Amino acid sequence: MSLAFVIIAGLTAASAVAAMALRNLVHCALSLVVMFAGLAGLYLQLGAEFVGFVQVIVYIGAVAILIVFAILLTRGMEQPAPARITTATPWAVSIAVAAFFVMAGAAVNSRKFEKPSAAPALQASPGTSKQGASAISVKSLGVRLMGDYVVPLQVLGLLLTAAMIGAVIIAMPERKGEGGGGEEVDRG
Amino acid sequence: MADLGDYVLLSMLLFCIGLAGALTRRNAIMVLIGIELMLNAANLNFIAFWRHSENANELHGVMFAIFSIAIAAAEAAVGLALIITIYRHYRTTNVDEVDSMKG
Numbered sequence: 421m422s423l424a425f426v427i428i429a430g431l432t433a434a435s436a437v438a439a440m441a442l443r444n445l446v447h448c449a450l451s452l453v454v455m456f457a458g459l460a461g462l463y464l465q466l467g468a469e470f471v472g473f474v475q476v477i478v479y480i481g482a483v484a485i486l487i488v489f490a491i492l493l494t495r496g497m498e499q500p501a502p503a504r505i506t507t508a509t510p511w512a513v514s515i516a517v518a519a520f521f522v523m524a525g526a527a528v529n530s531r532k533f534e535k536p537s538a539a540p541a542l543q544a545s546p547g548t549s550k551q552g553a554s555a556i557s558v559k560s561l562g563v564r565l566m567g568d569y570v571v572p573l574q575v576l577g578l579l580l581t582a583a584m585i586g587a588v589i590i591a592m593p594e595r596k597g598e599g600g601g602g603e604e605v606d607r608g
Numbered sequence: 609m610a611d612l613g614d615y616v617l618l619s620m621l622l623f624c625i626g627l628a629g630a631l632t633r634r635n636a637i638m639v640l641i642g643i644e645l646m647l648n649a650a651n652l653n654f655i656a657f658w659r660h661s662e663n664a665n666e667l668h669g670v671m672f673a674i675f676s677i678a679i680a681a682a683e684a685a686v687g688l689a690l691i692i693t694i695y696r697h698y699r700t701t702n703v704d705e706v707d708s709m710k711g
Binding site: 422452483 | 610613614615616617618620621622623624625626627628629631632633634635637638640641642644645648651652655656658659664665667670671673674675677678679680681682683684685686688689690691692693695696701
């Protein structure tokens with residue numbers, strides 16, 4: 421376990437806890453950005469450069485901004501955000517902790533992790549690193565996306581188009597005269 | 609480079625933090641953020657297992673992670689649009705108070 425991994429993993433886990441535990445929603449969104457950045461660093465460390473940059477562009481650039489916009493549009497930051505502990509809270513936390521220990525126990529008991537195995541070096545760029553962490557080329561990714569994965573890629577494009585149109589239609593304010601939706605918009 | 613077990617442990621930790629957050633927080637946006645955390649934990653698993661697999665040049669794990677990220681982006685867009693619509697209708701994003709599907 422290298423020092424870089426410990427630092428990045430600690431930062432990622434701490435900001436994940438902060439993103440879930442802070443009361444102010446804007447602070448939560450900003451902690452989420454730190455967590456996304458930490459994960460992008462881990463992807464880079466693992467040799468998946470393209471996924472790391474996709475993580476930065478899609479998550480930090482798009483999803484986090486979208487969440488901040490949603491928080492501002494719903495005025496979540498103006499709410500007093502009381503630190504309520506409902507009866508469901510201990511149950512939920514204990515369910516999550518139990519899930520963690522079940523998964524950790526299964527992972528520890530599995531044969532795969534009995535002896536730590538170094539990652540095999542990738543053939544795409546041999547001998548670039550003494551630790552075996554080498555990059556896959558974006559070219560091979562693109563060739564594969566246009567070859568074996570061309571049908572899933574097209575389906576994904578269709579899904580993204582449908583999601584974009586659907587999100588616009590869902591979030592579009594209702595017109596006046598079609599039910600009472602328009603008046604409620606004006607009240608705010 | 610860290611071992612596979614370390615990455616899997618971090619991924620489990622992130623997943624359970626997201627699960628706890630999605631179950632405890634009452635704001636719909638926070639529930640969505642918890643789901644995003646869980647998705648990211650799964651992505652980290654894909655990449656870690658791909659990197660430590662025997663034939664890493666097949667790139668299956670990377671492909672799966674890329675598709676997963678794209679689907680998560682679509683999910684976030686539609687989910688946040690729904691939350692904004694619900695807020696416009698109910699004047700709240702508390703999932704406990706949104707208890708009716710009638711328009």
